[in-house]
Amino acid sequence: MTQALTEFQAARIQANERILAGESRAIKRFFRLDGEAYEDGALPAKTKELLGLVASLVLRCDDCITYHVIQCVKHGVTQAEFEEAFAVALIVGGSIVIPHLRRAYARMDEVLATDRSG
Numbered sequence: 001m002t003q004a005l006t007e008f009q010a011a012r013i014q015a016n017e018r019i020l021a022g023e024s025r026a027i028k029r030f031f032r033l034d035g036e037a038y039e040d041g042a043l044p045a046k047t048k049e050l051l052g053l054v055a056s057l058v059l060r061c062d063d064c065i066t067y068h069v070i071q072c073v074k075h076g077v078t079q080a081e082f083e084e085a086f087a088v089a090l091i092v093g094g095s096i097v098i099p100h101l102r103r104a105y106a107r108m109d110e111v112l113a114t115d116r117s118g
Contacts, residue, residue, distance in 0.1 A: 001114050008066055038071070046075035050085045053104075057089035060100050069107045073115050082108050 001009075020028060038048045049071045056064035072082065086104060090097050 002110055005066075005070070005110065005114065008063075009070070012063070012067065044075075046072070046077060049075055050077060050081065053082075054085050054089045054092070057086065057097050057100050057104060058093035060093075060097065062100060062103055065100060065104050066107050069104065069111050073111045079108065079112060 016031070020031060038045055038052065041048075043051075049068055053065065053068035053072060056068050069082075077085075082104075086101055090101060
């Protein structure tokens with residue numbers, strides 16, 4: 001994994017640990033629900049991660065895009081599948097998604113290259 005992705009994941013883990021060290025049951029329950037939402041069910045986890053990626057592109061959250069790209073690769077998403085999901089996000093979100101689409105392609109290339117070499 002590249003240094004940028006390693007740093008992203010380490011910072012995300014550290015921030016989440018800090019948040020979950022608090023006393024808020026609501027926050028802890030939300031985090032648990034978020035994790036459970038992406039588990040295999042009627043829809044496989046791979047499909048759910050692609051849905052999360054599309055939503056993240058439409059909502060224009062670069063951290064979420066990076067997270068879901070990483071998770072998608074872990075679930076075996078191919079470049080062709082990424083590109084179809086990206087197309088859906090662009091149609092739903094419109095041209096304002098394009099800057100985030102550029103970054104999503106860069107992350108996809110980075111994670112797929114790391115996955116192939118690792």
